[in-house]
Amino acid sequence: MNKAIQSGPDYSSADLTRADFRGRDLRGATFRGAYLRDADFRGADCRGVDFRGADVSRVSFQGADLRGANFNQASLVGSNFRGAETAGAEFLGADLDRTAFDADGAKGGAA
Structure with a gap:
């Protein structure tokens, strides 16, 4: 049986400051243009x-x-990605000022 990948919840443009x-399953969710500060x-x-x-x-x-x-x-200014698994994540044109990653770039980063 071929199951289609379902998208997660849509929080586009929401103010979620x-x-x-923590610990939630958000697979496939959309936060496009959302406000997620702090x-x-x-x-x-x-x-x-x-x-x-x-x-x-x-x-x-x-x-x-x-x-x-x-x-x-x-905009990822001041965010913390230490210990995060980021293989295949995209950051094109993102503002990474003062953003913290592991010393190797991130767990599972580019090989």
């Missing part, structure tokens, strides 16, 4: 999540699974 998503995604499953153009400033992604997530054109 200081939202708590939100907490520690340990969340964010595989394939769309953060394009979102304000993701001062957000903690510590230990989150971000494989295949899209952060293109997002």
Whole structure:
């Protein structure tokens, strides 16, 4: 049986400042253009999540699974990606000022 991949919830353009998503399953969710300043995604499953153009400033992604997530054109100023799994994640045109990654770039980063 061939199952289609279902998309997750759509939070596009929502104001989710200081939202708590710790440990949540957000696979396939859309946060495109959302305001997520100071939100907490520690340990969340964010595989394939769309953060394009979102304000993701001062957000903690510590230990989150971000494989295949899209952060293109997002503002990630002061965010923390230490211990996050980021293989296949995209950051084209993202503002990474003062953003913290592991010393090797991220867990599972480009080989």
